[in-house]
Amino acid sequence: xxxxxxxxxxxxxxxxxxxxxxxxxxxxxxxxxxxxxxxxxxxxxxxxxxxxxxxxxxxxxxxxxxxxxxxxxxxxxxxxxxxxxxxxxxxxxxxxxxxxxxxxxxxxxxxxxxxx
Numbered sequence: 408x409x410x411x412x413x414x415x416x417x418x419x420x421x422x423x424x425x426x427x428x429x430x431x432x433x434x435x436x437x438x439x440x441x442x443x444x445x446x447x448x449x450x451x452x453x454x455x456x457x458x459x460x461x462x463x464x465x466x467x468x469x470x471x472x473x474x475x476x477x478x479x480x481x482x483x484x485x486x487x488x489x490x491x492x493x494x495x496x497x498x499x500x501x502x503x504x505x506x507x508x509x510x511x512x513x514x515x516x517x518x519x520x521x522x523x
Contacts, residue, residue: 437471443478451500
């Protein structure tokens with residue numbers, strides 16, 4: 408990136424892409440998340456969002472979420488609503504993929520509220 412105009416173009420493109428997304432899935436992939444096992448969690452979610460589902464669901468890596476004691480952390484944004492899943496494993500990620508991401512049913516036993 409060599410100019411402010413290039414940065415603005417990236418921002419505009421990203422905002423346009425996000426406009427078609429109904430669910431944004433963020434997996435905490437900072438050092439703490441990776442050390443706690445976030446890589447297999449990310450792989451399950453990223454590989455599970457294929458075909459038509461990929462048109463409405465975005466799976467991305469993010470940095471530190473700020474709750475290291477609960478890593479690996481997955482946040483799902485649907486409009487103004489955020490669901491935070493904690494202490495995730497690949498198996499839990501598969502259930503979240505099927506129940507929440509594909510069928511819209513929050514898996515409450517994996518959320519931060521159930522783990523406090």
